[in-house]
Amino acid sequence: MNPGQTGVTHQKQTAVQTMDLAFDRQHVWHPYSSLIDPPPVYPVARAEGVRLYLEDGRALIDGMSSWWCALHGYNVPQLNRAAQQQMEKMSHVMFGGLTHEPAIELSKKLVELTPAPLQRVFLADSGSVSVEVAIKMALQYWQSQGRPEKSRLLALRNGYHGDTFGAMATCDPVTGMHHLFASHLTPHLFAPAPRPAFDQPCGDEDVAELRRLIEDNREQLAAIILEPVVQGAGGMRFYSPQYLQRVRALCDEHDLLLIADEIATGFGRSGKLFACEHAAISPDILTLGKALTGGTMTLAATLCTDKVAEGICRGEAGVFMHGPTFMGNPLACAVANASIELLLSGPWQERVSRIESQLRQELAPLRDADGVADVRALGAIGVVEMQAPVNMMQVQEALIERGVWLRPFGKLVYAMPPFVTSEQDLRQLTGAMVDVLGNL
Ligand SMILES: *Cc1c(COP(=O)(O)O)cnc(C)c1O
Numbered sequence: 001m002n003p004g005q006t007g008v009t010h011q012k013q014t015a016v017q018t019m020d021l022a023f024d025r026q027h028v029w030h031p032y033s034s035l036i037d038p039p040p041v042y043p044v045a046r047a048e049g050v051r052l053y054l055e056d057g058r059a060l061i062d063g064m065s066s067w068w069c070a071l072h073g074y075n076v077p078q079l080n081r082a083a084q085q086q087m088e089k090m091s092h093v094m095f096g097g098l099t100h101e102p103a104i105e106l107s108k109k110l111v112e113l114t115p116a117p118l119q120r121v122f123l124a125d126s127g128s129v130s131v132e133v134a135i136k137m138a139l140q141y142w143q144s145q146g147r148p149e150k151s152r153l154l155a156l157r158n159g160y161h162g163d164t165f166g167a168m169a170t171c172d173p174v175t176g177m178h179h180l181f182a183s184h185l186t187p188h189l190f191a192p193a194p195r196p197a198f199d200q201p202c203g204d205e206d207v208a209e210l211r212r213l214i215e216d217n218r219e220q221l222a223a224i225i226l227e228p229v230v231q232g233a234g235g236m237r238f239y240s241p242q243y244l245q246r247v248r249a250l251c252d253e254h255d256l257l258l259i260a261d262e263i264a265t266g267f268g269r270s271g272k273l274f275a276c277e278h279a280a281i282s283p284d285i286l287t288l289g290k291a292l293t294g295g296t297m298t299l300a301a302t303l304c305t306d307k308v309a310e311g312i313c314r315g316e317a318g319v320f321m322h323g324p325t326f327m328g329n330p331l332a333c334a335v336a337n338a339s340i341e342l343l344l345s346g347p348w349q350e351r352v353s354r355i356e357s358q359l360r361q362e363l364a365p366l367r368d369a370d371g372v373a374d375v376r377a378l379g380a381i382g383v384v385e386m387q388a389p390v391n392m393m394q395v396q397e398a399l400i401e402r403g404v405w406l407r408p409f410g411k412l413v414y415a416m417p418p419f420v421t422s423e424q425d426l427r428q429l430t431g432a433m434v435d436v437l438g439n440l
Helices: 003-015 021-027 077-089 101-113 127-144 178-184 204-217 241-254 275-279 306-313 330-345 348-368 392-401 423-437
Strands: 044-048 051-054 059-062 118-124 152-156 189-191 221-226 257-261 285-288 300-305 372-378 381-386 412-415
Touching (some): 077 330, 118 127, 118 306, 127 285, 204 221, 204 241, 221 241, 241 257, 300 306, 412 423
């Protein structure tokens, strides 16, 4: 090739879209999307630091951490190296009858970092699957206690626990559109979403309905499942740690297991390594996912106490009845180990608390803007709740014009940026939010 032409060719490649977006529109499902009237999707060529680079060369500051995952940003040398080194040994081996260092190491870390009673680790392949595993653990536990009738769950309104059937049955019945799948969903019980905000006390009256549901149904209830302190996809609400303490006490009083779903909150997002720490409680079963590999690949984990594990294994089956093909995938475990080491070796608390105060301060002007119902921040999560649902496409496009990637849904426009986001990049992000939402 004539070297003089390389520049020209390169320019062409960046100026002209080479991805077959027409094929994408016709054939490829995106999350919660239509293939008759597909929404626009933006082609990403690569990602680096806190920026997504679109195929046309535009750089967007990522305010979503790819849905809570990319704590350290993108193309992180430590994570890449861990993946490459592991790949040269083995990318995957079955976990039935075999074990390996990355899984042992990761399980050790998880046992050490999570609340002390959580001692047993099940490595699953996605968040939803780890919730299925948690539910099956609770059911098998009560069967082994000779209480098979304890098979229903109590969940919270505005909760979100995943898209598979078992998990979906515990999601908010309205936003989760339970009626579409009614014949396949276990009819669980739902308590009102926690009322007291993060910094408010929680009184008897705030758990009255929850208590009534428990007292009326305790013979059938296996467990309470909830997202501790931060309700994520179902409403981006932050609630009082005292509420969580009361739930723990109610579970103890009425002999229910507590399942804490920390798939979104785990690994520092709420300002504590795990959101349960805000309330100094420990669940009987804990689910982790999303940020577990720092956003590199899918991996999740379900931890439980000795009591739960031993109960299950003394039951009729004698084993825990679950075992996915990619269980304990060595590549994912190796990257998870590197991500946890990277997180813990850096000043993550300072970073998260700096992000929290910056989000609070810089989003505050929106409090008085027309159409804004509430502005709130906790840890590295900033939420603007509007009075009415926003036009997602319009808001997304306006934010993109300002160099920012966010994914509003319903009334909520929110940011959970990578912990490594600089003060200046975060200012651009919040500035874009204020500019766009303040002028709707
Ligand atoms: C995302 C999420 C899930 C589901 O995880 P997937 O990896 O999408 O299956 C479950 N619970 C919570 C709290 C989540 O945020």
